[in-house]
Amino acid sequence: MTAINRQILLVSRPQGAATADNFRLVQTPLAPLGDGQFRVRNHYLSLDPYMRGRMNDSKSYAKPQPLDQVMIGGTVGEVIESRHPSFAVGDKVVGVLGWQEFGTSDGQGVMKVDDAHVPLSAYLGALGMPGVTAWYGLNRIIAPRAGETVVVSAASGAVGSVVGQLARLAGCRAVGIAGGPEKCRYVVETLGFDACVDYKAGHLSEDLERATPDGVDGCFENVGGEVFDATLTRTNAYGRIAVCGMISRYDAQPVPLLHVDAILTQRLTVQGFIVSEHLDEWPNALRQLGDLVAQKKLHYRESVAVGLDAAPQAFLGMLKGQNFGKQLVKLI
C-alpha cells in the first residue's frame, strides 16, 4: 500500500478572485488506522461552487475552510483497508473526504453506494448533492404547477440541468440560461428544455423576454447578479424564487441587484436554502432521481479533469463557467 497521501491544502484566502496560489499540493505520510477507522482510495473528487464561499473568512452558513488543511470536497471511492465493523474492503462509498487521494474516516457522513447499474461518479452529480439540491429547490420552494414557466440559471451545470428536466417532467415550460451557444444547444437538444438563453450573447433581457412569453412563475437561481436581475423583471404574481447559488458574488466585489422592487410588485417569495440542512428529504429525492436516471429520463454530463494536480485549475475554470456539466477530478 502507498504510504504517501497527496493532498491539496488551502494556504491563503482570496483577495478578490481566487487563484491557484491559494492552494498548495503536499505529500503526507499515511498514518496507521485507529480502531473504528477505514481508509478510502478516492476515485473522483467533486468540484462545486459552494467551495468558493468556504475560502472566504466571512459570515455564512458554514464555517470557513481552515487554512493549511485539506480543502473540503465530496468524493467517491473504494474502501482499501478497514478497522470499522460496517465498512469492508471493496465497499464503494460516497463521502466528504476532501481534495486528496486517500481519505480516512470513522464512517460519519460516509454512505455505501452501489455502482452495479450507475457509474460511481453519478453519486457526486445527479444522484448526489447537486441532484438533491435541484430536487429540493424545485419541489419544496418553487413547487411548480403544470403549465407554469420555470427559469434556471447555469442550466447546463450539475444542478441546473436536473432542475430543468424535473420541471419539464412536472409539465412546466423549462427555460435555461447558460453561457455560449454550445451549452445552450445541449440544454435544449439533449436535456429537452423548451428554450435556453445565452447570457454571453449580449442581449439577455430581450432574449429572456422572448423565451418566457407568459412570464416566469418559478426561478431557480444559481448565479445572481445581472442574470438574476433579468429574471426578476419577468416574474409573474406570486412567483417563487429558490436561491441556491450566487456564483457571481463569490469574488469580493458585490454585484448589485437592481430590480428588487419586483419582490413587492409581484408579491414574490424568495428563499435561500442549503440542501445539507434537509437531510430528511434526501432518501426520497435520491430514490426518485435514481429511478429517472435508470429510465433514461434524466440526463447528465460530466467535465472530468485528470489527476489531483489538475484540481485547482479545474475549480477556477468552473467558477468562470468553463466546465460543461458536472465538474469532477479523476483521482485514479
Place this chain on the structure above:
Amino acid sequence: MTAINRQILLVSRPQGAATADNFRLVQTPLAPLGDGQFRVRNHYLSLDPYMRGRMNDSKSYAKPQPLDQVMIGGTVGEVIESRHPSFAVGDKVVGVLGWQEFGTSDGQGVMKVDDAHVPLSAYLGALGMPGVTAWYGLNRIIAPRAGETVVVSAASGAVGSVVGQLARLAGCRAVGIAGGPEKCRYVVETLGFDACVDYKAGHLSEDLERATPDGVDGCFENVGGEVFDATLTRTNAYGRIAVCGMISRYDAQPVPLLHVDAILTQRLTVQGFIVSEHLDEWPNALRQLGDLVAQKKLHYRESVAVGLDAAPQAFLGMLKGQNFGKQLVKLI
C-alpha cells in the same frame, strides 16, 4: 347641500420624482344620486406611499391610476344623502373614495364604522389599512418568536409604528429605523421600541449593529435601498423579511441592493405582500388592533394637513419622510 365637489386629479405621470404639477384641483358639479347610491362627505383623506406607485404606468400589482381622474385614496366620512338600503344619513363610513370632498358610492368597499370610542381618523391608520398591513406582515410572514429581534424601517410611520409595538407585545426586541432624532426619540420613548436608529445620522451600519447585538430575525421593510441593505447584513439564519414597501424606489432611479448574498448565506425567506389580497385576515386583525387601541397598548400619531388644496404638498412631503406619523388630510 353643496352642488360643487372639489377634486384632485392626476393629470400627468412623474418623470423621476413626483411634483405638484402632476396634480390638478378641479371643481365638478355633483350629479344627482342614482338608485342604490349614497353620498359621503369625506372628513379625512389618507395619504400613503403606495399612491406613488400608482402614478407610474408600469407593471405592478395594481393598475396605474388613470390620468384625468380623481386620485385614488382611502377616506373616512359621513353619509349625507342616501338612496341605498343599507347606508343611512349620519352613518360614518370608511372607504376608498379618493382625493375629493364628496364621494358617491354604491357601497362596494365601503364599511360602516363606530366612532363612539375611537376617533374616525384611526380607521385610516392603526385600525385601517396601515394597521392591518403591519399585523399581516408581522404575524403571517415574520411570525416572530419571543426573544427574537425584529427591525422595522419607517418606524414612526403608520405601518412601522404598529409593527414594532406588536413585536414588543410578542416578546421581541423591537428596533426601529427612522429619520432624525425627534422621530427616533418618539419611537423609543412613546412607542416603547427597544432602540431606534437614525438613518440620517450618517453611520447607519454601525448604529444598526449596535442596536441589534443578537442579529436580526425578522425585518419589516418599508423603505428599501440602503436601509434594507444595512438590515440584510445583520440577519441571522432563517430570518424572515416581509417586504411591504420600497418607498426609496418609487422615483424612477432604481436603488440597487448590494447584500443580496445574505438571502443565501442566512437562508432567508423574503416575501412581498399586499394587504388588500388578504381580506379574510382583516376582521381578526382589526379586532385585535381595536382591543389594543382601546386598552391604550397601541399608540399612534397623526400628521394632519388641512384642506384638499394641501394634499399634493403633504403627499410629496410624506414621500420624503417629512410627515411624522400617519399622514392625513382633513377635509372638513
